[in-house]
Amino acid sequence: MSETTRYYKGLKCRECGKPYPPEPVHVCEFCFGPLEVEYDYEAIAADLTRERIESRPANMWRYRELLPIDGNVSVGFNVGYTPLIRANRLAERLGIHELWIKNDSVNYPTLSFKDRVVSVALTRAVEFGYDTVACASTGNLANSVAANAAGAGLKSYVFIPSDLEPGKVLGSQIFGTNVVGIEGTYDQVNRLCSEIGGRFPWAFANINMRPYYAEGSKAMGFEIAEQLGWRLPDHVVVPMAGGSLITKIRKSFDELTKLELVKKHPSRIHGAQAENCSPIVTAVKEGTDAFRPVEKPDTIVKSLAIGNPADGFYAIQTINETGGYGENPGDDEVVEGIRLLGEYEGIFSETAGGTVVGAVQRLVESGRIGKDESVVLCVTGHGLKTKEALEGRLPSPPTIRPSLKDFEELISAETK
Ligand SMILES: Cc1ncc(COP(=O)(O)O)c(C=O)c1O
Ligand SMILES: [Zn+2]
Known part of the structure; x- marks a missing residue:
């Protein structure tokens, strides 16, 4: 350059x-x-x-x-400019109309934001x-x-x-x-x-x-706006560990607005953490602007397991000032979220992405995200890195002899 x-x-x-x-x-x-x-x-x-x-x-x-x-x-x-996917099948499942996935699980070179x-x-x-x-x-x-x-x-x-x-x-x-x-x-x-x-x-x-x-995280927000056709979404759901990414998504939207590269638009920025390590979300839910550190995080979402987030205070401020909210799904909801991304959109996400999907489900159910509003989910890491989260959660695939007869029996048993 x-x-x-x-x-x-x-x-x-x-x-x-x-x-x-x-x-x-x-x-x-x-x-x-x-x-x-x-x-x-x-x-x-x-x-x-x-x-x-x-x-x-x-x-x-x-x-x-x-x-x-x-x-x-x-x-x-070569980092960045990852796909922004229109996720129509998952949207329908969630009961909303306009859903996008910013898929940083395919970021180069190590498959995370x-x-x-x-x-x-x-x-x-x-x-x-x-x-x-x-x-x-x-x-x-x-x-x-x-x-x-x-x-x-x-x-x-x-x-x-x-x-x-x-x-x-x-x-x-x-x-x-x-x-x-x-x-x-x-x-x-x-x-x-x-x-x-x-x-x-x-x-x-x-x-x-x-x-x-920390400034590097802004690029994820810039790309979301550009890939939406230079427009800001109504909602963004962001996974939080130290709380830096969420504050920088906001900064990126503010900067694009200030530079008149997008029209001013109030995006609600929501944060997602795992139930057993959610100091930021807990503070948002309790309506305080200070968080209580979590001494011993205990969750399958290890990538987000930061008990004392360096940017926790500013993350809470970002959520509150933009009119967002926080959600903290449990491990089972996280696994369900990973499976939904896989089965509805063909995206294999790590536990952080499952946390975001678990959070958006709750935000839609509680009415904090409206059916006709545009939503972007930040999927930030690849599922092959956290395979053990799915251990015992998927059935063992059937095994047959290399014979057409065996396969026909398998199919007829499955369709009964
Ligand atoms: C996959 C993934 N998503 C999100 C985050 C959250 O980043 P931040 O610490 O900026 O909140 C992390 C942090 O480690 C991560 O690994
Ligand atoms: Zn100072």
């Missing part, structure tokens, strides 16, 4: 507003608030048009002006001169850091709870990374990584690179 103009000004504290230069920092030294990237929207508005975006390659970097890198994309050039955040974080890490990258992860982020680091020739360390699904562990190891399993929860992994970050000069995607990393 030859466009190297910088369209962002630097970082700014979300709480006290103190400005910071664009360095590898993520916390305000005065009030401990999180730092966020600040853009020069006037400069962007002067250069960025729908036509310009549409003329670019089909990847997330077609929105380059709204992503915080200094020069050329060095990591993850984390490839978006990692391509920004690692491009930035290269710009800062790091040779080693790392992360604390519930699985998908580790896969993506490992793969993108391998592709870019960077050394990597990924830290995960030691009880993750085998597909998520292998899905990092195959890239020649250093996987470190920690006997503890994600929150303990994260705390340890903050300490390691103080000792080792590494770029942690979701710690010291966090302001840049």
